[in-house]
Structure formats: C-alpha cells, structure tokens
Amino acid sequence: MTAERPLPVALLLPGQGSQHPLMATGLYGYEPVFTEAMDEFFDAAGPEGGPLREDWLAERPATELDHVTRSQPLLFAVDLALGRLVLSWGVRPAALLGHSIGELASAVLAGVFGTRDAVGLVLDRVGRLAKAPPGGMLAVAASTAEVEPYLSGDVVVGAVNAPRQTILAGPDGPLDKAGRALGEAGFVCRRVPSLSAFHSPVLEPACQGAAERFAAVPKNAPSPPVHSAYTAAPLTRADIDDPSFWARQPVAPVLFWPALEGLLATGDHLLVEVGPGQGLSQVARRHPAVRRGTSTVVSLLPARPGPPEADRAAVETAAARIRAAGHAITAAAPVTAAAHPRPAPSA
Template sequence: MSAERPLPVALLLPGQGSQHPRMAAGLYGYEPVFTASMDEFFDAAGPEGGPLREDWLAERPATELDHVTRSQPLLFAVDLALGRLVLSWGVRPAALLGHSIGELASAVLAGVFDPRDATGLVLDRVGRLAKAPPGGMLAVAASTAEVEPYLSGDVVVGAVNAPRQTILAGPDGPLEKAGRALGEAGFVCRRVPSLSAFHSPMLEPACQGAAERFAAVPKRMPSPPVHSAYTAAPLTRADIDDPSFWARQPVAPVLFWPALEGLLATGDHLLVEVGPGQGLSQVARRHPAVRRGTSTVVSLLPPRPGPPESDRTAVATAATQIRAAGHAITAHADSHGVPTA
C-alpha cells in the first residue's frame, strides 16, 4: 500500500486476561493525553477512584488485579486512554473492535457513550459481578468442535479468539476437571487471569437490573463503526438502543475471530492494538490477510510487563510504524518527555 493511500486503521481493544500490575503505568505522568484520560476516569469513579489508582500503580495491589473490581474498570480505562492517545496523533481509525470490556471502551471512543456515563456503567457492572459465585476461564488450543465433548452444563465456550483458540468458562471445580480431561487428550490448556467465569451463564443472575442503568443514559451511533465481538458485525441502531444487549455482555460469548473476519472482509487494514500486552496482536497475526502481508499489525505496548521505559519505547515504536505505513503523526512519545504529573 502506497503512502498516498495508506491502509485504513482499525483499533483493537483487549479485555479480561490482558491485565497485569502497572499496565501502561510507564505512560502516566509522561504522555499528557494518556495521563489526562486516566485522571478523568479516576475522577468520574468518585470514591472508588483513589483505590483504583493506587492499585493500578502498585507493584503489589491491595486488591488482586485479577479481581473483577480491578481488572474490568482498569482495562476499560487503559484501553480508552491508549485509544485517545492514538487519536491525538491525528490518526483517524476506520473501525474499532474490542474484546469483552474492550467493546465498551471502543463504544466510548466512537461516541456511543459519554465517558463519565460509561465509567458509572462499568462500576455498576463490576459491583454486580463481584457478588457472583467464583469461577474462572481456560484457554484451550483447540477448535470449538474439539472442546465440545468436554463441556458440561456448567462449563461453556466463553470466547472464540481464533480457529484453534477457544476460551472455556465456568465454576473452578468443573473447569479444572475439563482442563485435566483436555490435557490427557493432548490439548494444551492455560488458565486465563480471571477470578470470574466471564461470558458464561454463571453471571446471569448478577447482571439482573443492569439493563435499567444502560437504559437511563444517552446513546449515539458510532463514528467510526464499531465491529461488535458479540454479534460479529458492526453495531446497529437496534443493538445500541437495546439496554439488554449491553447488560448481558458479561454473560454472552465473545466472538472475536468471527468479528475480525468480518472487519477484514471489508478490506485490508492496519490493525493497531491499544491495550496491555499483545494478545490480540498475536491472534490477528494468524489471520490469512496478515499472513499474506496485505494487512498489518502494530502493538502499542510491550508483550509483557517491564519497567516504565518499556511502555514509552513501545509507544514511540508504534508511532514510527504507523507513520511508516503512510499515516501522518502529529506527535508521539519522543516529543512528550516532560512529566505532567
């Protein structure tokens, strides 16, 4: 693709399982746009804002970061802040695609929800989910058809990340049993960092009443389009106006791979992951369009936790890669070296 007609940008926003202590914290007080967005979130969170900020910046958080009251709101805030950072460079994405809580962050970036309203919705959601029975999630290097014989009434497919990357969700005991059986059958399994069985019927009771909260806030059509990982299609007016669509997202399975296929079926893109780690980048690199080199992947942050400098270097590298792909970058990490907080 020539510099005159660069690949359109699509932002990928990760969700549960990508969190880690001090994720993106190396940008706080260093990148002004990122810092302002995080501070806006902590302010909107009210009394919860202080403890959330402290646990986010701590090497050893007081509340475990995998707990729903930490992972979900902080992933939402970091995804949103990183997305805003990319927008501040003058990049205008053609589409957004979020995974799990990343879909709500993408909806804010696209203008569906007001950021303050969305912060209240996220905190209401995690308050409800914290009351759900404990459970977990298991990543299996297998197709949905291959894991089907190992599912019980309690263990279900929670996410389809790739043709051979399926996430199971359910109560700890049955999930461990399914994992042992899958391992004995030769499948590679790995627990996802989560203390809740996201995207499973276990969370259905905890979501009761959430639709009323979503019904009470204004919603607008997105610009640019948001490709939903719950419908594997762009959000429609009907989706956006349906409070139960948003309220049931912690229960509904995530169809990330079908959604990615739908996005790339519209044409090749420069896929930019804006969130901690590089999990979605790794998945996207398996797509035929990326493997043949017609679509490209850029990650904004390092693949694993590191010192503050690694976050800053990764962001500067990403800006350079986006510029090299033909997009004008008005500013990036190299020009933001003066601490602001």
C-alpha cells in the same frame, strides 16, 4: 500500499486476561493525553477512583488485579486512554473492535457513550459481578468442535479467539475437571487470569437489573463503526438502543475471530492494538490477510510487563510504524518531568 493511500486503521481493544500489574503505568505522567484520560477516569469513578489508581500504580495491589473490581475498570480505562493517545496523533480509525470490556471502551471512543456515563456503567457492572460465585476461564488450543465433548453443566465456550484458540468458562471445580480431561486427551490448556467465569451462565443472576442502568443513559450512533465481538458484525442502531445487549455482555460469548474476519472482509487494514500486552495482535497475525502481508499489525505496548521505559519505547515504535505506513503523526510531546512518577519497587 503507498503514502498517498495508506491502509485504513482499525483499533483493537483487549479485555479480561490481558491485565497485569503496572500495565501502561510507564506512560502515566509522561504522555500528556494518556495521563489526562486516566485522571478523567479516576475522577469520574468518584470514591472508587483513589483505590483504583493506587492499585494500578502498585507493584503489590491491595486488591488483586485479577479481581473483577480491578481488572474490568482498569482495562476499560487503559484501553480508552491508549485509544485517545492514538487519536491525538491525528490518526482517524476506520473501525474499532474490542474484546469483552474492550467493546465498551471502543463504544466510548466512537461516541456511543459519554465517558462519565460509561465509567458509571462499568462500576455498576463490576459491583454486580463481584457478588457472583467464583469461577474462571481456560484457554484451549483447540477448535470449538474439539472442545464440545468436554463441556458439561455450567462449563461453556466463553470466547472464540481464533480457529484453534477457544476459551472455556465456568465454576472452578467443573472447569478444572474439564481442563484435566482436555490435558489427558493431549490438548494444551492454560488458565486465563480471571477470578470470575466471564461469558458464562454463572454470571447471569449478577447481571439482572443492569439493563435499567444502560436504558437510563444517552446513546449515539458510532463514528467510526464499532465491529461487535458479540454479533460478529458492526453495531446497528438496534444493538445500541437495546439495553439488554449491553447488560448481557458479561454473560454472552465473545466471537472475536468471526468479528475480525468480518472486519477484514471489508478490506485490508492496519490493525493497531491499544491495550496491555499483545494478545489480540498475536491472534490477528494468524489471519490470512495478515499472513499474506496485505494487512498489518502494530502493538502499542510491550508483549510482557517491564520497566516504564519499555512502555514508552513501545509507544514510540508504534507511532513510527504507523507513520511509516503512510499516516501523518502529530504527536504531542511528552512532559519532561513526570508529574505522576511510577513508584519505586517495593521491598
């Protein structure tokens, strides 16, 4: 790799489970592009914007951040704002790959949906999903074949994140039963932060009627290409124009690893995760192309929650790494005094 021919950039946008209190808030009022993008989201959210902003900035949100009405819209907003921050540096990604709600954010960055239309679609989605029965998700250090005997009823494979990282989803009772059986069999399991059974049939009734909302908004061909974690292939015009494709995403399984394999089969990339945490970065580092050093991973935010300074330092480090990889960075200077300072820790 040389400065004349740097690796093409692919943005990775995380989804449910990566949220945490105060995620990325250290950049709010500090990075102008990020701040503007978040404010645009809150404004587009109308009456919901104020409560969403308050809970995002609160150490103890009034509504739990793992609740669908907070995790989904705020993850969408943070992914989108971080993606716009990277674009503002002059970085032109060759591809986008989002996980769960991250796919909708990637579609906005690629111009498939307008921002205000997408915000309306997200809020419509979470309003529907909030009425679904309670449930959850379980990460299992096992292959899909290994978890197969433990699936029953509404407990299904909700996501394939890596060859031996499978996410199960379903109602709490059956999911807990499957988790106990897997643990007794020697498999390592942990609950994913979620109060909903994303990517399972439990959410099917709640998604009824969502297709009509997607049918009513304009859609464009993506630029750059969006690699879908639902088809494990670049979005086609048929995918984009199909309202049911978008409406069923909360029910359909996420095929992140096959999608990542498809992306890297087109050539090596500089994979930049734009979202809270480093979950997708950790998964991507397992890929053979990354392990042999021909593809590289950069995370925009810290692996774990921390003070505002940690968010800012992580972004600066990420920009330096992208620059060192041969990409010209023309970053806007942060504001000197935070216009929207993060609140002091509550007692």
